[in-house]
Amino acid sequence: MWVKVLFTYDYGDERxxxxxxxxxxxxxxxxxxxxxxxxxxxxxxxxxxxxxSTLDIKKMKNLKWIQLSSIGIDQVPIDYVKKEKIMIxxxxxxxxxxxxxxxxxxxxxxxxxxxKFYEKQKNGKWQMDTTLLELYGKTIGFIGxxxxxxxxxxxxxxxxxxxxxxxxxxxxxxxFDKCFSMDDLDKMLPECDVVVLxxxxxxxxxxxxxxxTISMMxxxxxLVNVSRGSIIDEVALLKFLRNxxxxxxxxxxxxxxxxxxxxxxxxxxxxIITPHNSWISEKxxxxxxxxxxxxxxxxxxxxxxxxxxxxxxxx
Numbered sequence: 001m002w003v004k005v006l007f008t009y010d011y012g013d014e015r016x017x018x019x020x021x022x023x024x025x026x027x028x029x030x031x032x033x034x035x036x037x038x039x040x041x042x043x044x045x046x047x048x049x050x051x052x053s054t055l056d057i058k059k060m061k062n063l064k065w066i067q068l069s070s071i072g073i074d075q076v077p078i079d080y081v082k083k084e085k086i087m088i089x090x091x092x093x094x095x096x097x098x099x100x101x102x103x104x105x106x107x108x109x110x111x112x113x114x115x116k117f118y119e120k121q122k123n124g125k126w127q128m129d130t131t132l133l134e135l136y137g138k139t140i141g142f143i144g145x146x147x148x149x150x151x152x153x154x155x156x157x158x159x160x161x162x163x164x165x166x167x168x169x170x171x172x173x174x175x176f177d178k179c180f181s182m183d184d185l186d187k188m189l190p191e192c193d194v195v196v197l198x199x200x201x202x203x204x205x206x207x208x209x210x211x212x213t214i215s216m217m218x219x220x221x222x223l224v225n226v227s228r229g230s231i232i233d234e235v236a237l238l239k240f241l242r243n244x245x246x247x248x249x250x251x252x253x254x255x256x257x258x259x260x261x262x263x264x265x266x267x268x269x270x271x272i273i274t275p276h277n278s279w280i281s282e283k284x285x286x287x288x289x290x291x292x293x294x295x296x297x298x299x300x301x302x303x304x305x306x307x308x309x310x311x312x313x314x315x
Contacts, residue, residue: 003300004062005045008034008055009069011289018293023300036060045299047292050075057086065305067295069288071095071148072228073309074201081311088309089295093147094287095279099198099226100151102278106250107156107194109272110222111135116269136160141192143185143208144199144227145173146315152196164188166199189216194224201228202314211236220247226278229254234265241268252278 005024008031010016016026027040034040034051036059043060047067052075057063065087066076073088081088109115111133120127138161142149145165153163153175163176166188170181180188189195195217199205209223210233223246225232234255240246250272251265257276265271295305309315 003045004040004043005047005296006034006040006043008046008048008051011285011292015289015293019296022297024296045296047296052077065089065299067292069094069292072201073311073314074228078311078314087305088311089305089307090309090315091288091291092307094291095284096147096151098281098284099148099278100153100155102252103148103152103196103198103224103226104155106224106272107140107196107222108135110248110250110270115272138162138193139164139191140194140196141165141188142176142196142198144197145176145179146198146200148226149173149196149198150175152198164191185213186216189213190218192221193218194222197223197225197227197231199227199231200315201231204314205231207231207233209233209237211239214240214245217245219245221245222247223249223251225250226252229257238264241271246270248272250274252276 002023002025005019005026007026007028010028016028020026027043029040031048031051032054034055036056041060042062044062045065045067046057046063047069049069057077058080063086066081068076068088068090071090071092071094073090076088113129113132116129136159140156140161140163142153142163142165145167149165150173153165156163157175164178164180165173165176166180166182166185167173168182170179170184173179197209199208208231214236237246237249241249248270252274253276259265259273265273291306298305
């Protein structure tokens, strides 16, 4: 008996055939075009990122498992999935290495004023900048100590920095000098020269970085966000960028994406804006497919899947 799986991304003939060899009937429809039809209505498995604006999974009565290519799950109709007991797995760890590299790069770019040097180069202007900072001796704080934070912290080891983090319980994590519980966020934030957001987006973390929490931070703190835009209250962010409390910010994610062309964030010289790009590398499809393949192999064999999401926690 073949298990029907609907893919919204084409991993190529060779890889798709490997999935068929496991015992799957594979249907592929491009994510932006996918709708429920007679070919996919009875699919048992959905492998996707975010087709939910056009694909009405309420019509897919045989759907038992959704494998996401993303780490976050906020695009999924969670209430319906919970109600129907549909299992969700994500791509935890699949993008952690490139995002870890990205975190280090953006911290260094802010400390070394790279943006200003690029502007001078473009204009053929030879001018020294004496405001550059050393990363050495600074404290880097990660809000969220999962796989992304772990890869970032690992790559910061050679810079002579102190690395601290916040997680639910304050449990110790590799590459971190100290971890705080979320209840002690007010104790952790004042110690940080750089705050890096790597925490999952949930109802509890919505606008976690707000007027109150930014006020707890050091004067002249640097901020990096590679998690989700809605973790930051953008009104508060703008306020503290203007008054200098936040000396610089590197933002890869935003409350609304794409970021509107008239958004005031574009106009700050101390803000680095990138288009949700930190996860990209030449190995992204290879890692993503390997994880999907392993889970499909486990599913058809009746074994426990990797990266099962706790829908009550949201990650």
